[in-house]
Amino acid sequence: MTALPSQLSAKHLPTSALNLHDLHEVLQMYNEVTGRLELSHEKLQGEVTRLREQLEQKNRELELKKRLAALGEMAAGIAHEIRNPLGGIQLYASNLAADVADRPAAADLVRKISAGVRSLNALVSDILAFTHNTNLRKSPEELGTLVDVALELAQPELSPHGITVQVNPELRQITAVVDGKLLGRVLLNLILNSAQALAEHPPRSAAPTIFISGRQQQDKVTLEIADNGPGIPPAALDSIFNPFYTTKDKGTGLGLAIVHRIIEAHGGEILAGNRPEGGACFRMTL
Numbered sequence: 001m002t003a004l005p006s007q008l009s010a011k012h013l014p015t016s017a018l019n020l021h022d023l024h025e026v027l028q029m030y031n032e033v034t035g036r037l038e039l040s041h042e043k044l045q046g047e048v049t050r051l052r053e054q055l056e057q058k059n060r061e062l063e064l065k066k067r068l069a070a071l072g073e074m075a076a077g078i079a080h081e082i083r084n085p086l087g088g089i090q091l092y093a094s095n096l097a098a099d100v101a102d103r104p105a106a107a108d109l110v111r112k113i114s115a116g117v118r119s120l121n122a123l124v125s126d127i128l129a130f131t132h133n134t135n136l137r138k139s140p141e142e143l144g145t146l147v148d149v150a151l152e153l154a155q156p157e158l159s160p161h162g163i164t165v166q167v168n169p170e171l172r173q174i175t176a177v178v179d180g181k182l183l184g185r186v187l188l189n190l191i192l193n194s195a196q197a198l199a200e201h202p203p204r205s206a207a208p209t210i211f212i213s214g215r216q217q218q219d220k221v222t223l224e225i226a227d228n229g230p231g232i233p234p235a236a237l238d239s240i241f242n243p244f245y246t247t248k249d250k251g252t253g254l255g256l257a258i259v260h261r262i263i264e265a266h267g268g269e270i271l272a273g274n275r276p277e278g279g280a281c282f283r284m285t286l
Contacts, residue, residue: 064241075243079127086124090117126254136265141180143214143223144172150187157195161208165191168213176221176286182262187225189255190282194227197280201230226281231274240272 093114100106144167151158151165158165191210198208211226232240241260246253256272259282263270268286275281 060238067242075127079124082120083124083128086117086121090114090121093117123254126258129254129258136179136182138177138179140175141178141183142172143174143176143221146180146184146187147171147212150184150191153188154191154195157192157199158210161195161199161202163195163198163208163210165210165212168211171212171214171223174214174216174221176216178266178286179262183266186259186262186284187223189259190225193255193282194225194229194280197229198227203228203278221286223284223286224281226275226279228275228277228279230280231278232272232280237272241270 093110097107097110097114100110147167157163191212194210198210202208206228209228211228212224213226214221214223216222241256243257244253260270263284263286266286268284270282270284273281273283
């Protein structure tokens with residue numbers, strides 16, 4: 001049997017126990033590193049998914065802005081061309097009404113002509129409001145006061161249908177720097193939108209109700225107008241702010257497009273959706 005070299009004693013030789021211990025440590029370290037890598041991969045994958053969804057949302061918003069700009073230019077030109085003849089028709093109808101006041105059938109036809117002219121004039125006004133450059137005149141406004149004014153103007157649509165309104169008390173403690181006239185128009189438009197939906201499709205098991213709430217978080221203000229009506233059809237959610245898009249039998253389809261434009265001019269955003277309990281919900285962030 002060959003003797004061991006003098007410089008290599010038995011204590012320098014690795015034992016099987018020592019080898020197993022080292023292997024166990026290496027495997028444990030490998031598992032820990034692998035676990036951290038998997039966790040990092042999951043986080044990165046989640047972040048990539050979030051960024052992809054955010055990019056898709058921004059692309060949709062950009063596409064909407066392009067469509068709105070193109071439609072706006074076209075609509076503004078048409079509206080200006082229509083407004084002047086409408087004024088003349090309204091004047092002639094007024095003169096004709098005086099001449100046929102003693103003939104009920106003819107007077108009724110004249111009233112219908114005048115009503116049609118007023119309807120067209122309202123459409124032209126909405127088009128011009130939509131296409132007009134929004135110059136904000138901001139000042140500190142109490143949101144509760146703006147809501148009260150909008151509700152007062154909306155009463156003719158609320159009272160006949162027994163629609164009640166619940167305003168969150170927290171809203172009355174919020175002051176925001178906004179264009180009060182334009183934001184008031186937004187509130188009125190959304191309230192009327194809910195009122196019309198509730199009038200056409202009242203809830204079966206509860207009183208028709210509009211819910212108005214708001215909250216302030218640091219430098220952001222969130223306003224929400226919701227109802228317990230039929231809600232927004234899922235197919236309409238992506239198109240609801242497009243000009244001339246409407247799910248109603250009556251209306252120009254410009255109301256929500258104007259709302260979107262005003263909120264956007266404030267540097268905010270508005271989202272449309274449905275409440276879990278049922279009914280539409282519009283959430284604005286300013």
